Amino acid sequence: MIEFKHVSKLYSNGVKGLDDVTLQIKQGEFVGIIGLSGAGKSTLLRSINRMHEITSGELIVNGSEVKSLKGIELRKFRRSIGMIFQSFHLVTRTTVIKNVLTANVPDMPFWRVLLGAFTKENKIAALEALDKVGILEKAYIRTEQLSGGQQQRVALARTLAQNPKIILADEPVAALDPVTAKQVMDDFKRINKEMNITILINIHHVELALNYANRIIGIRAGKILYDGPASEVDEDVLNKIYGKEITKEEPKWESIIEY
Incomplete structure (x- = not known):
């Protein structure tokens, strides 16, 4: 409410x-x-x-x-509360799944953030989120290779990963x-x-x-x-x-x- x-x-x-x-x-x-x-x-x-x-x-x-x-x-x-913007707010030089995984950063210890040490559960949740927006097959592609619509779907998947x-x-x-x-x-x-x-x-x-x-x-x-x-x-x-x-x-x- x-x-x-x-x-x-x-x-x-x-x-x-x-x-x-x-x-x-x-x-x-x-x-x-x-x-x-x-x-x-x-x-x-x-x-x-x-x-x-x-x-x-x-x-x-x-x-x-x-x-x-x-x-x-x-x-x-x-x-x-998830937030989606017009400009996607993605790191285009890294992979799609890494962009989605950033949804977990606020809840992670600093050393894990520094090393990019995401858990197996984090990765499964990220892949499930990508599947929900129909771009699971793009998970390990660099984000800059995607169209604008696909990038907005990555942003939506990242938001879904927050639950x-x-x-x-x-x-x-x-x-x-x-x-x-x-x-x-x-x-x-x-x-x-x-x-x-x-x-x-x-x-x-x-x-x-x-x-x-x-x-x-x-x-x-x-x-x-x-x-x-x-x-x-x-x-x-x-x-x-x-x-x-x-x-x-x-x-x-x-x-x-x-x-």
């Missing part, structure tokens, strides 16, 4: 990243977060694992009040072509269904959000303007969120991208 209670975030330049946000997200939901650039999508997402500190209100994640966490408690809390309860994905398909983006979104959807992992995706492509997410959160200037089923998002809702005349079908992939 993720619960925002009147949460606001005010940046030092006076911009409101979040403005009195109240919402609940249950375990196992697949949530798409949509809105213009600068609307507060990333702020909403990154406040959940405290990459961004909220200014006021209360944010409770799996029973923990996020603002109160410190030190070991905060690190342990963050281990239960997370929640996955936060910040524009995970923005750098991918439409076909590859669909393949990666298929992976997210399958993992959500099979593993009951809560997934929140900040996404510019409205069409993808509506096709894959069960629930849509629409945000503008830090305020939640829509929170409900993807099936009920119509042109009036989209016009309210984006402030311009658009439709769900036209112009497809370029409907809402960076402004």
Whole structure:
């Protein structure tokens, strides 16, 4: 359970990243977060694992009040939340499996990290994670030899190796072509269904959000303007969120991208 209670975030330049946000997200939901650039999508997402500190209100994640966490408690809390970025954040000059194994580094003694001495259990878990995203055969290939879509799958496998309860994905398909983006979104959807992992995706492509997410959160200037089923998002809702005349079908992939 993720619960925002009147949460606001005010940046030092006076911009409101979040403005009195109240919402609940249950375990196992697949949530798409949509809105213009600068609307507060990333702020909403990154406040959940405290990459961004909220200014006021209360944010409770799996029973923990996020603002109160410190030190070991905060690190342990963050281990239960996977994070996927647009830019993959991989070490491209090493193998795929070594990238996935880095998920274990926070829990390892320093000498093991220094020597790269991962356990047999670590390696089995890494291979299982790669299998779940369909690239087990790439385990011992240098990451730089993979396509962008395959690299994003490596990043997803690394997150799965953490055994997370929640996955936060910040524009995970923005750098991918439409076909590859669909393949990666298929992976997210399958993992959500099979593993009951809560997934929140900040996404510019409205069409993808509506096709894959069960629930849509629409945000503008830090305020939640829509929170409900993807099936009920119509042109009036989209016009309210984006402030311009658009439709769900036209112009497809370029409907809402960076402004």
